[in-house]
Amino acid sequence: MAKTTPTYPDLGKLARDLFKRGYHPGIWQIDCKTLTNSGIEFFTTGFASQDNSKVSGSLQSKYKIEDQGLTLTERWNTENWLFGEIMHRDKLAQGLMLAVEAKFQPGSNEADGKFKMGYAQENFNFLADIGLNSEPILNCSLVVGHKEFLGGVGTEFDVGNTELKGWKVALGWTNETATLHGELKNGDTWLASLFYKASEKIDAGVEVTKGAGGGGGADAPEGEQQGGDVVVNLGMIYHLEEDALIRAKINNLVELGLGYEQKLREGITASISAVLDCNNFKDGNHRFGVGIALQC
Template sequence: MAPPAYSDISKNSNGLLNKDFYHLSKASLDVKTVAPNGVAFSLKGKTGKDDSISSNLETKYTDKASGLTLTQGWNTSNSLDTKIEVKDAGAPGIKAEFVSSVVPSGPKGARLNLFFAQQSVSARAFFNLLKGPTFVGDISIGHDGFLAGSEVAYDIGAAKVTKYSAAVGFSTPVYSFSVTGLNNLSLYQAAYYHKVSPFVEAGARATYDIKNGANAGKPVAIEFATKYSLDRTAFVKAKIADSGLAALSYSQQLRPGVTLGIGASFDALRLAEPVHKLGFSLSFSA
């Protein structure tokens, strides 16, 4: 099995700390359907901070015989997004993507993405063809649970490296640990994840900013999250940070294909101020 991509070395802890907290928007809706001929339709909508509504309609068709996938999207910003994916492009283990974004009488974008995965190595390359052009590439290697990877961004037009980062980790089905150096190795994150039991998961992340933390009173930021599965259809999550921010969420499958999520966040240091958030999410699939 190929190791996870560089950005997924800390996937378990990142997912526990960042996903399924529904307070980030007051309301969100996700509808997914699949036609008899295999064409998949997806509609996503949510409210923004200014109570505006943004949504995206997406259609996806996959030709399993050729390995070709075509995705077409249209959103409320009037952006037409097209993605063409080809598996085993030129050689086994290579996937290619061409992604374009067009706003009539507005900005346009075009990207070429290449993915390579083998037994002990995964690599990716992202080319922004109209801006720069620029290149972002990453690679990860794995052996017996040990993981290591790095990422670099290069401005082809200016002929200079603009960003680099690196990560190491160790992963098992029950627990994982990783250390990542970001922002040209000026920001460090240490994260762990533990599946305590079939019902309980726990994880934490510590962040140290060399540039901004050296002269601060509290240079290390720590956050902790846990998830408890009530049964196969419901779970609760909680997260708290040393900044005083706390978040709670509850997810319930109302029936097959229908899931309701409710979330809230609180600032424990500003309980009397109107800074707390509440949101919900409704998902349909058929």
């Protein structure tokens, strides 16, 4: 089957990754990924905050039963939450995805879950999920593609109170070297981004965001842009050679991000990064981070 249209969360991902991926401000991070002979994929990640020495992490296992189109996923984190998901894909109909997800915390007996459905074809991609608790929230999104153009819409609906909680719309254009993306949320938050592959060694991007109320930064958590100020981010990646690259970004708040990533050997990649407050270089809130990724 031809390449399908991306899901709504994947719109603008190339530019978003340029500013988020590879930076670890204020933390030590380690990721480990391995695949057993029986086909079970294990992924574990750990974080240690440099400010308060708090350590957190998670352990995930995933097993695919290809003949049945099933994927079984289990995950545990240091907050003592247990997660499980059963996903069925492409067997009932090409492009159809059905899944049930649940989470449970033994200490408090708190539990939640959701049912997910997706249907993807060459020119559209529909995604929906609904909570299985007493106050279910229905999330739906649809992306339609035509040649190099993409358009998407998403809604969040409170089923119990029959109330629209939020909405978002997006437009985009993409080809082999450039991706344009624009999004409006709830009429008061918007984003525009451009990703451009200047050459085989250089990726560049610009992102302009406006939050719902007061300033954020380039490193505010995704979806948590704080404030109504417009923030402009510029970023790039330069591939030094096959096994190394340099990252850099800066915004109009004069926060400078720098990063270096090196593949030490097969299956081991190390990265260091820093986000510097250039408004107050001497006593500013400078944050450094280190990441290690292991794969075997």
